[in-house]
Amino acid sequence: EAQVTQNPRYLITVTGKKLTVTCSQNMNHEYMSWYRQDPGLGLRQIYYSMNVEVTDKGDVPEGYKVSRKEKRNFPLILESPSPNQTSLYFCASSVGHPSSYEQYFGPGTRLTVT
Amino acid sequence: RKEVEQDPGPFNVPEGATVAFNCTYSNSASQSFFWYRQDCRKEPKLLMSVYSSGNEDGRFTAQLNRASQYISLLIRDSKLSDSATYLCVATPPRGTSYGKLTFGQGTILTVHP
Numbered sequence: 001e002a003q004v005t006q007n008p009r010y011l012i013t014v015t016g017k018k019l020t021v022t023c024s025q026n027m028n029h030e031y032m033s034w035y036r037q038d039p040g041l042g043l044r045q046i047y048y049s050m051n052v053e054v055t056d057k058g059d060v061p062e063g064y065k066v067s068r069k070e071k072r073n074f075p076l077i078l079e080s081p082s083p084n085q086t087s088l089y090f091c092a093s094s095v096g097h098p099s100s101y102e103q104y105f106g107p108g109t110r111l112t113v114t
Numbered sequence: 115r116k117e118v119e120q121d122p123g124p125f126n127v128p129e130g131a132t133v134a135f136n137c138t139y140s141n142s143a144s145q146s147f148f149w150y151r152q153d154c155r156k157e158p159k160l161l162m163s164v165y166s167s168g169n170e171d172g173r174f175t176a177q178l179n180r181a182s183q184y185i186s187l188l189i190r191d192s193k194l195s196d197s198a199t200y201l202c203v204a205t206p207p208r209g210t211s212y213g214k215l216t217f218g219q220g221t222i223l224t225v226h227p
Contacts, residue, residue: 033213035217040122040219041219042219043158044217045215045217048214050213056213059214088155090157090158098213099205102148105158106157107157
């Protein structure tokens, strides 16, 4: 089944404890992206990747890191999480540039930082 | 001004009603536009692309007005199952930050019996 998977789906952690949220797609998509969703603010893009080893900042990259060493994986790293990073996170992928292709989203990761 | 703005609603309409949402964008050079649908606490899914000439998919019609910089979504004969949040998306023109996507904050629609 073609899909985008994220792990973990739910995570409660403490301030400052490094964490990684994994994202994997099995559709051989070139473009991948991370978003956070907060009430009243909608979906905001954190980072995106046009292809392997090519990443760039979205609108809210502060406090996050990403890497794209393989085409299928695009992990999101929070080196020192803070409570303002409590949010619902979505990973998405598309076969090519998102101006021309549908974004497929993962099921979401709900992160709480205390 | 936000890059992409939507009226958050909520829109509460009875079954069978026609409802329309608008979404304004600030970058006149924005290249492509889409409507996504998001059910409560679920991932967004593509509803339809928005073409310059307008497009229709069953009960849904999307329009683009470049002169006034907005896109619209019209839903006819609303069903209970149309209850969701509707997100509009604009993509930037070619150049720097070409891969960046900007979503509106979403419009909540509730269709009641």
